[in-house]
Amino acid sequence: MRIRIRNGKDFYAGLFFFFIGIVTVLEARAYSIGTARSMGPGYFPILLGYLLLMIGGGTAIRGLWLKGEGIKISSIRPLLMVSGAVLSFAFLLKPCGLILALLALVFISCLGSREFRIRYAVILFFVLAAIATVLFVYVLGLPLPLFWSK
Amino acid sequence: MDIFNNMILGFTVAFTPWNLFYCLFGALIGTLIGVLPGVGPAATIALLLPFTFNVPPVTALIMLAGIYYGSQYGGSTTSILVNIPGESSSVVTCLDGYAMARQGRAGPALAIAAMGSFFAGCVATVIICLLAPTLGELALKFGPAEYFSMMVLGLVGATMLAHGSLLKAIAMILFGLVLGLVGTDVNSGTRRFTFGISTLFDGIDFVVVVMGLFGLAEIISSLDHEKKKEILTTKVSGLMPTRSDLKASWKAVIRGTVLGSVLGILPGGGAILSSFASYALEKRIASDPSRFGIGAIEGVAGPESANNAGAQTSFIPMLTLGIPTNGVMALMLGAMMIHGITPGPRVMVERPDLFWGLIVSMWVGNLMLVVLNLPLIGIWVRLLTVPYRFLYPAIVMFCCIGVYSLNNSIFDLAMATGFGIVGYILLKLDCEPAPLVLGFILGPMMEIYFRRAMVLSRGDFTVFFTQPISLTMLLAAAILLLMNIAPIVRHKREEVF
């Protein structure tokens, strides 16, 4: 018997919450639970975990029954590029300094747009690097190294 | 009359050139801070604290207060323009404010936010003048049982923040509650959900969650829709609110002001709830609730007034009792002490110039902020006409630096990315982020207050029902819940038949 997922959004959302519920319950078992009168650190988390399991499961099942829309994703590029931009900024900041990290950030995030043109990315980089340096390092005095440290 | 004399005293203090200058300076810096996502008033006040060592205490406090509510004004700007809340109280403004911006109505949204905030600030200042000591006492009547019941009411209200599926909203709230529990348990010292990562011992930072869930997720989502260009409207229809806008908003402003003024006094976290409560209230009594979430101006007017009123009245417990209501107040308390001033009921008597000067300068600060912000609206709106492909890398940059500036932690940035990805997926699955945020804020507080109420009552559950304030809140929550569920039940019945 083939099960058709009628409402993709509900089904996967339900699965997601169900999964979170499982993780919560598993983690919370390690903490002492106590009683309702005298709650231990594990009581509330386990309660929440079970509730998530129920609601997640219910939503997933609803996704099998009721008709609804499917999930529409045009391209995975924006997701990859934006995440990539933030992560490369994160890992380049300390070793290479703010300017280089921003270079990576601007270029990679620009790649996330369909209308990417190198010219624009370069100009944008210079503008943003200037703004960031003046605003964050000089005006606000945040401890961001501009270039690589020795 | 005494108050009249006090006001005059306050005016003479607040209107000295130096104090006016510092007020303006504080308000400017505060607005800048508020507009920049991630950089919050607490960090700035702390940074500028040393500058205040060399100025008289009144001046120092005026500047610090200016920074504080300047950041409230600035925070709503980013909420409306780019869907990134600057403060926890601005989260709700994202819902309808950003929707309005996408419809080309950023100008009216910003204007109403500013005007509502100003009105609320003025009223709140008057309330402080007249009722400060009484309200201070009221704050003491709230014990853990009352706070818990208030949180329950808040959670039920949180379900109203979504305009989609109720079940998914509840799931998001629960998810938020779980995320809020990450960290060290206050009562037992147990580290929960930290997986051994030391940065998590103090919990997940609110800014990290919000940057990812609201900022990054929204950017990814907009890029995904680029082809359709439905988000990227560059048509702007007027900078100022129309007459019908004003007509729709003024009652919301008043309601929000009242709500915010009352909730701001509670030291245990009332101010955060004020904007959420206002939103829920407006949605509940609106003739057409389905407008909310897609650009209802009441959804901006009410919450913005509420959070500004709350920001002002949250000074009361600090000034009258010496109890700070949030991190920023705690810093101001420290600043006062460094200058040798001990807050408490005595402050009004011993240093009336300080007390009344501060209060009048609050009003002056609000005035300055409105004067500053209204013309700025033109600039902000023009900023939105910049093609998105130039705008969004800038937003990503501001998010990154904002998150990093919290704890200089790369792990925070990685978490923000994670929240961005998860937030994007959840958006695709029609799960809205606002209920999660409310759950995230309320979750740990609810647990703490419940456990504390149980300890104080030695395990007696009835304490929630025997204390009058607590009972009222719980009843209100029950009624609200029923009112929300009833239409669904009726609907299902109609389906079946």
Next chain:
Amino acid sequence: MRKKLMLSLMSLALIATAFVPYPDSALAQTYPTKPINFIVPFPAGTGNDVIARTIGDKLSKSLGKPVVVDNKAGATGAIAGEAAAKAPPDGYTIFIPSTTLSINMSVSKVPYDLVKDFTPVALVGVMPNCLLVPSSLPVKSIKELIELAKSKPGQLNFGSNGFGGAPHLLAEMLKIAGQIDIVHVAYKGTNEVVADLLAGRVQLLFAPLTTGIPLIKDGRLRILGVASDKRSPALPNVPTMAEVGFPALAIPNWYAVVAPAGTPKAIITKLNTEITKIMAMDDVKERLTNLGVEPRSSTPEEAAAYIKQDVAKWAKVIRDSGVQMK
């Protein structure tokens, strides 16, 4: 031929001097050549931070190079502790730990050791905790409090700013030393407790003197005792815990400036000299006193002994009270 040999030998000798280690005193004379990083384990605005900024500001002026305050808050000081312990001992990193870091060594596992990983520079401040009660409670001295608690076992509540903090531990010690049964109510931070203390939901609280003094000014709260062995100059009429028979509770909060272990002695001495001068300045003393902190100065050896003793005292308190973080 000989000349050439002489020249080569001389040049070799010259080159060799480059490898001779710089004598300590010479190093201290040129120190500092670049900015100094001053790690603070708590966020801006807290006691450690204000003291660090005050000292750092003056130190920049006297040393001629900027002293940059670096707030590394998190895990109640463990993150900063680890960072400071692992910093290179070249004199360009200093750290300002306080009692919390000492307590945490015994309450939970921490990635630093105050005694082994650091060379103290100077003790800079001391601030005792005080015992606060609401004035609605009919007790005027610690003795009366103990009697009241004994007559109502399990009915009185004490507050704390969180599990495993000094207020919690001091109250547990009072329980044991006074043989009373009081119930722990935990809060996140001292300010929250104060509200419930004022309202009378909680009956006693150990809190830093900074927090306590402003609250007694309008008479709503009373300070029954000071958890120290010397009376506080701010409250000359309030007895100390040692005086009323609880010497085990006489452990005040302290602040000290330390450097990573292995920092050259000459640098430590130089820093100590400068800091001692700073702590004697009137404006510095005034600022710290306004905060409730008693400014101190000491030699590096005195500071080292003090910290070592403090760690041992708290270790004993935690052993005796059985408080452990999981």
